[in-house]
Amino acid sequence: MASTPDPARRSERARLAVLDAALAVCRDNGFAQLTIEAIAERAGVSKKTIYRWWPSKGAVLLDAVADSATTLVTYEDTGDLARDMCAQLNSVVAMLTPQETSPLAAVIAEAQREPALAQALRDQMRPRIEGFEERLRRAQHAGDLPAHADLGVALDLFYGPIYHRLAFHFGMPDEEEIRSRVDHVIAALRAADPAR
Amino acid sequence: MASTPDPARRSERARLAVLDAALAVCRDNGFAQLTIEAIAERAGVSKKTIYRWWPSKGAVLLDAVADSATTLVTYEDTGDLARDMCAQLNSVVAMLTPQETSPLAAVIAEAQREPALAQALRDQMRPRIEGFEERLRRAQHAGDLPAHADLGVALDLFYGPIYHRLAFHFGMPDEEEIRSRVDHVIAALRAADPAR
Amino acid sequence: MASTPDPARRSERARLAVLDAALAVCRDNGFAQLTIEAIAERAGVSKKTIYRWWPSKGAVLLDAVADSATTLVTYEDTGDLARDMCAQLNSVVAMLTPQETSPLAAVIAEAQREPALAQALRDQMRPRIEGFEERLRRAQHAGDLPAHADLGVALDLFYGPIYHRLAFHFGMPDEEEIRSRVDHVIAALRAADPAR
Amino acid sequence: MASTPDPARRSERARLAVLDAALAVCRDNGFAQLTIEAIAERAGVSKKTIYRWWPSKGAVLLDAVADSATTLVTYEDTGDLARDMCAQLNSVVAMLTPQETSPLAAVIAEAQREPALAQALRDQMRPRIEGFEERLRRAQHAGDLPAHADLGVALDLFYGPIYHRLAFHFGMPDEEEIRSRVDHVIAALRAADPAR
DNA sequence: AGCTAAACGAGACGGTACGTCGCGTCTTAAT
DNA sequence: ATTAAGACGCGACGTACCGTCTCGTTTAGCT
Structure with missing residues (x-):
């Protein structure tokens, strides 16, 4: 063989x-x-x-x-969650700008046609998501986020705006827009009551 | 000619x-x-x-x-914002399921290759977004949301999770997941302080 | 279908x-x-x-x-068999010269690789062979060849030299060589004793 | 170097x-x-x-x-020219049968594409041709063929039928067909008048 | 109701890219 | 230094769709 x-x-x-x-x-x-x-x-x-x-x-x-985005795997921890998330999201936005010629955007688009590529992309995302969750858990320990904050929800809400914009070519969010969304999400995670 | x-x-x-x-x-x-x-x-x-x-x-x-999704343009108003948003988002999720054979998902994927199609898709989305914003403004008038709530943020956060999942083939959120995200977003919009 | x-x-x-x-x-x-x-x-x-x-x-x-060799199908009949055969064979030789760039030689070479092409080539040769045999039968009626002359042998011997040369790249026979071979073959056909 | x-x-x-x-x-x-x-x-x-x-x-x-056909170089001499020629030609025919998988046929076909191979093939044929001519000269000395018999003509006519058949995939001649052609050729060589 | 110009089905056409095959060259490690 | 193994650059293969273009044939709108 x-x-x-x-x-x-x-x-x-x-x-x-x-x-x-x-x-x-x-x-x-x-x-x-x-x-x-x-x-x-x-x-x-x-x-x-x-x-x-x-x-x-x-x-x-x-x-x-x-190969060209190994830095994104690790999440900074300056102690300021909002700042760290903004830094991370702005990096992702930079990689997706301009959308028409962004290799990352191209991979995502291609993954819509090729299930096998989607799988590979997901696999390649896993360490990044783990980095993300680790950062959030540190925020929980630091008291920046409640212990019961749902990390799945956090992932969707932090990253969602970028991919919503991407899907419909609404234009990537600028730093200010990122900041306002991050602030909203952090507020949501703090406000959420798991006992609802 | x-x-x-x-x-x-x-x-x-x-x-x-x-x-x-x-x-x-x-x-x-x-x-x-x-x-x-x-x-x-x-x-x-x-x-x-x-x-x-x-x-x-x-x-x-x-x-x-x-042609097959004319109903999505209009937003219900039962008086319960969370319920209405969930209904709407669940409808979108249904249209995107299963992702591999969803015509809507295909349009979005195709729009990544064809800028002209992206433009057409955006045009076709506009009335839906207007319906969305109208519903939110009614919520503001009803006191369900603060008057200063940022509708752009709301759009990104309500819809973001779906397209984040779509981009990476994480699987569409189920009704419960939709509900928790909607609740978080509404909480965020209520908590946000524009004077920040 | x-x-x-x-x-x-x-x-x-x-x-x-x-x-x-x-x-x-x-x-x-x-x-x-x-x-x-x-x-x-x-x-x-x-x-x-x-x-x-x-x-x-x-x-x-x-x-x-x-398409470019339709003339070869019909055999002249000047009454002089040797002359007519020489004319015909010289035409064939001309088509095969120079051997390296002759389309006919290329077809023959290609037919060695593709059995299907060999079949097509044979089919396309049939009318030429019939023309050849007709010409020989006229020679028999005219008394130029004995009635018992074997037309299969004639075909092989008249055309053989050309394809023998072709196979081994010995160089195509010139007019004089064609003439001597034609004369030999006619002599052979006249001399042959079927009662052997 | x-x-x-x-x-x-x-x-x-x-x-x-x-x-x-x-x-x-x-x-x-x-x-x-x-x-x-x-x-x-x-x-x-x-x-x-x-x-x-x-x-x-x-x-x-x-x-x-x-390597696998060294025997063909030497021509037998039983004293019977027709028989010896038939033996030789039948051996060649055997090597070319079945045509589709005959290595010798493949070499000849390949030589149509590669001039260099054609040269090598010709070189490799030379001793065989010399053997052939030697055998014919012995026949001349023995009186089986006239002294003026043209050995080039003989070569073309003895071998021609095989390569004519080969070129067009007419099927290799059987022993009887070989025999009749050999007899014709010998008759032609005996009948030919160089003073023509 | 008949005429005429269009839109229609069918599908051949010139292209571009696909994914594969074999060529002849090359690099590597093991005798 | 030659060998087995096989990756490499190259170029042709035969196929799939693309978007354009004739072809006759409906068919719809006007006379």
Whole structure:
């Protein structure tokens, strides 16, 4: 059995060239022009090499985005929850701006077509969500949030505005808008009564 | 010059067949199989006819979705804001379930590729948003929400969770989850202090 | 059932452009460069159009050769069998010269790889062989050949030298060589004793 | 400079495995499946090894065929020219049967695409042709053929029928057909008058 | 009611990208 | 240094849809 190639023989040069090219094509030519052939040509790599190591162009892009966004996994803790959340959300917004040429936006869009990519994207999100929850738990211990605050609700409400805007191309929220939404969400989490 | 066809001569039969076929293909075969050719074949219509009346397959789908979701424009007013919002959001969730074959989800996904479709989608959303804002203003007059509540924040926070889930295929929220998020948002809107 | 396209809708322009391009590419670039893509590009035609109407590149070439060699079907009858056979064989030799860029040689070579093409080639040869046999029968009636002369042997011996040379790239026979072989064959047919 | 490898270091095991595999793949899977990769896999040899020692897959096949047909170089001399020629031709026919999987037929077909292989094939044929001519010269000395018989004509006419059949897939001649053609050719060579 | 111009079905067309195959070159590790 | 293994850049393969374009054939609106 030899269905999957031997990773030991993999060319690091080709791998990096492909990931770079994927980001470059997306940034320069937009999502629509982002084809396997364009990536291959820009990377100076054969299509075969791409297909050997990635199942789809979405997977290439996901890898590329993941490589270029490792910082997002860790959540700062300045002691000011609102400030930390704003920093994090503004980083995400920056990655999604401009929406038409954002590799991350492209991955998300592609995931709507490819269930397999959606799965991979979700897997890749998991550590970030854990970082998020950890930060929130620290806030709970610090007394910034009540102990009973629902972290699932928090995740949806903190991140929801960004993806609501993304879905309908309403334009990404600016820093002020982020701030007001963060404040609302923190207020909600503090006000919520689990005994309702 | 006769670049645009005469709408008076338009075949209603063909129009309905196309819209039905678009929904049917999306539901039966999923987003990936949703091509103009598949719609044309299923509708028993020539591709030319589709291209004569719609600029793209996304536009067909948007029309089809709009036709099948006219009820969403108007917001109920039972006097209970939380209940009304839950009803509305549950309707949206129902339209997006299952995500893989939801025509609305497909339109949103397609809009990520086609800026023109994104524009059309936004235009088509406007009356719904106005309905939403109207309902919220009634809530303000009824004293359910403070007069200074930010309707933009409200829109993002009420709808955000759905599209956050959609983007990453986290699974649509169930009724209970909707309820808890709606409650949080209403609490946030009540708690927020504009003088901050 | 609609596996084969409707010939009534076929574009004559495209058909001729393809056949011309096939011959041109073969003549200009040689057999090795003769690809479907090269033909399509030269013809200003999409690959799909070629695949719609021909099963393989060999079939295209066979059609092109057949169109350009209709004259070979009919055998002259000047009353001089040797002269007529030489004329015919020299025509064939001309079609096979130079061997490296001869479309007919290419068809024959391709037929070695594609049994289906070999069949088509044989079918397309049949009327020529009938013309050959008819000419020989006239020679028999004219007393130029004995009545018992074996036409199968005649076919093999008249044409054999050309294809022997072709197979091993010995160089096509010139007119003098053709003449001597024709004379030998006629002598053989006259000398043969069926009662052996 | 070390462009050519050192033959002394050549692995005889690999060499034989490659030649065997070439014949085996040709016989088992036919000409179309006969690729360098298939040979390498079947031989348990790396592609690099093949490319180190042979310029092309045709060359491999030619070597393989030559190794397996050394007997054809020498012409028997039983004193009966017709019988000896029939024996020789029947041997060739046997090598070309069945045509679709005959390695020799494959070499000839391949030589139509690769001029370099055609040259090598011709070179490899030379000793056989010399054997042929020698046999014919003995026939001349024995009085079986006239002294002025044209050996070039003889070569074309004796071998021509086989390659005529091969080119058009008419089916190889059986022993009886070989016999009748040989008899005709001998008759022609005896009848020909060089003073014509 | 008949005429005529459009919209219609069908589907061929020139393209672009797809995902695959085999080529001939190359790199690596193990004899 | 040659070998087995196999990744690599390359280019052609045959396919799928795209959006455009004829074709006859309805069919709707005007005479």
